[in-house]
Amino acid sequence: MSGDDASGQGAGGRLIRIDLDEQSTARRSPEVERERAVAIFDLLEENEFRPAIEHVGPYHLGLSIEENRLVFDIKDPTDAPLYKFILSLSPFRRIVKEYFDICESYYQAIKSASPSQIEAIDMGRRGLHNEGSEILRERLVGKVEVDFNTARRLFTLICALHVKM
Template identity: 65%
Template sequence: MANKRRIVDVALDEESVARRSPEVEHERAVAMFDLLEENDFALVGAPGPYRLRIGVFEQRLVFDVRDADDRKLRDIVLSLTPFRKVVKDYFLICESYYAAIKKLGPSQIEALDMGRRGLHNEGSELLIERLSGKIELDLGTARRLFTLICALHIKA
């Protein structure tokens, strides 16, 4: 059963992807790799495994969920509005964190990292809440998806 509750392929709509700093691009690449390595994801009412395409269309976040044979199962469309503040705050603290690594001491870096992880968790929990009743996922999967949403969100 666990094999059916998983994403086996993920892609971002490259038209929607905002280009960010090399550090953020690295986080995006790591999130995609980690998501495929380990995830718990189930579209309510449709067994997996799944192929997932994530993009932004008309100011809405779109999860295009497909089966393993690439047949469309469902589009899940979410408003971007609830995510805007947490994504903005997350990017601000990430920029501070990356700058701190270059010039501040360990205690300041650790404080910024704790804030960064807290905002990341907040965004991930919001994603779980917004997908409730549509997609079931664990916090680790939500965290990786939130990172990918951040890559899309800013350009939108």
């Protein structure tokens, strides 16, 4: 047996389940809820996730916020704990706030703005999303290796957790 899953990727070095601590989140708008659901779906379809531990994967990931810190709780497929670490949310505060502000502008624009205005706002939104993803990748160095697309989707989930803050 090759260990490949339906996406053609090997089962090791990837996430197969993601749990967001619903107690860490506040009530979300339908747009934020949709982005969260799409991020989880896309993340499970394709990701690169390699924690700095002696375990080849696959992994379950729990994300939560505890005492204003982001908690990564990595487990094996049987939910046995493997690796848990905490990141300060301080480096994310500005970018998350700006990202939410521009997302709100985007959601308003799609109701009444011209296509060129919507495109300009969306370019800014994507730029902030990319910046947040790069900050996340930098913060994960030495803890978890992720590719850019995985970092983008994880940043979306971090934003969903941040809504409460």
